[in-house]
Amino acid sequence: MLEVKRIYLSFGGIMAIAGVSFTVNKGEIFSIIGPNGAGKTSVLNTISGIYFPNRGSIKFEGEDITRISVHKRSRLGLVRTFQNLELFKGMTVLDNLMLSRHIYIKYGLFSSIFYFGKALNEEVRHREVVEKVIDYLNLNHVRKKYVYELSYGLQKRVELARALCLEPKLLLLDEPMAGMNMEETEDMARYILDINEELNTTIILIEHDMNVVMDISHRIMALDFGEKVCEGTPSEVINNERVLSAYLGEEKWL
Structure with missing residues (x-):
């Protein structure tokens, strides 16, 4: 490989x-x-x-x-995690994971403003990937918590989850x-x-x-x-x- x-x-x-x-x-x-x-x-x-x-x-x-x-x-x-955490600590776990999908987003500015059609369908598809990762790494109980609220070990797991969201x-x-x-x-x-x-x-x-x-x-x-x-x-x-x-x-x- x-x-x-x-x-x-x-x-x-x-x-x-x-x-x-x-x-x-x-x-x-x-x-x-x-x-x-x-x-x-x-x-x-x-x-x-x-x-x-x-x-x-x-x-x-x-x-x-x-x-x-x-x-x-x-x-x-080809995806990586970092030795020093590179998470957005002022955002929730779910938002951090959704953000990792940005390289696959294809809808434009106009669609994102009105949030319908292509933008909505893509958002749902990306959310499905993220939800599977949350379940896989047992992060359901912290999905809506801000990253800075989590223990260091959980933050490390979120970092791994964000990498997995990139498939x-x-x-x-x-x-x-x-x-x-x-x-x-x-x-x-x-x-x-x-x-x-x-x-x-x-x-x-x-x-x-x-x-x-x-x-x-x-x-x-x-x-x-x-x-x-x-x-x-x-x-x-x-x-x-x-x-x-x-x-x-x-x-x-x-």
Whole structure:
């Protein structure tokens, strides 16, 4: 589904990504791990189109998307969440989710003013998609609450719901369990598994909780200082000497 080939990304004199290559197969959970500053989010940003790589190529379902804009990638089915919540906290959960459907809206200004015919029919169709996501992620009890009223864990779930409302083929999750307690982490892991298995959504996951990563991932890639350290199954990666060195430090590991 996704082919990333020798991408480089630098900010001034700092090399954030140094020649990283990998592929993601349809239907799998592919995790990216590494210490803070390893380049994980930078890789996600180049895939989603926030940054264009200095060199290298990115193909999604065989189409070169290296230089196309973010909204066009969303239309192709490539959707992401953010490490830091990017919700409209002064709006309700329902309004946040409906807003995510804007890239599919086709009616014009005149129709929206008088709200009849095409505009009304489209609104109903988009609302049906949103309602299914609300039910799927058990958000019915907070649907009309303002986002700022919710706990951090619920806000994270709303962020995931907003991404699902875009009906992704490839879902990029940037630390979806960060800052959560154990119960919230377990719930989020279960939702991610359900999205992968029941909705047949391919997932790229960045996460620091190694227990979760090892439990739910099909394959894992480890990064350190912008370079690819290794790639393989969870058992292969967790026993890799370079991965242990990157996480624990060379001296401590020895």
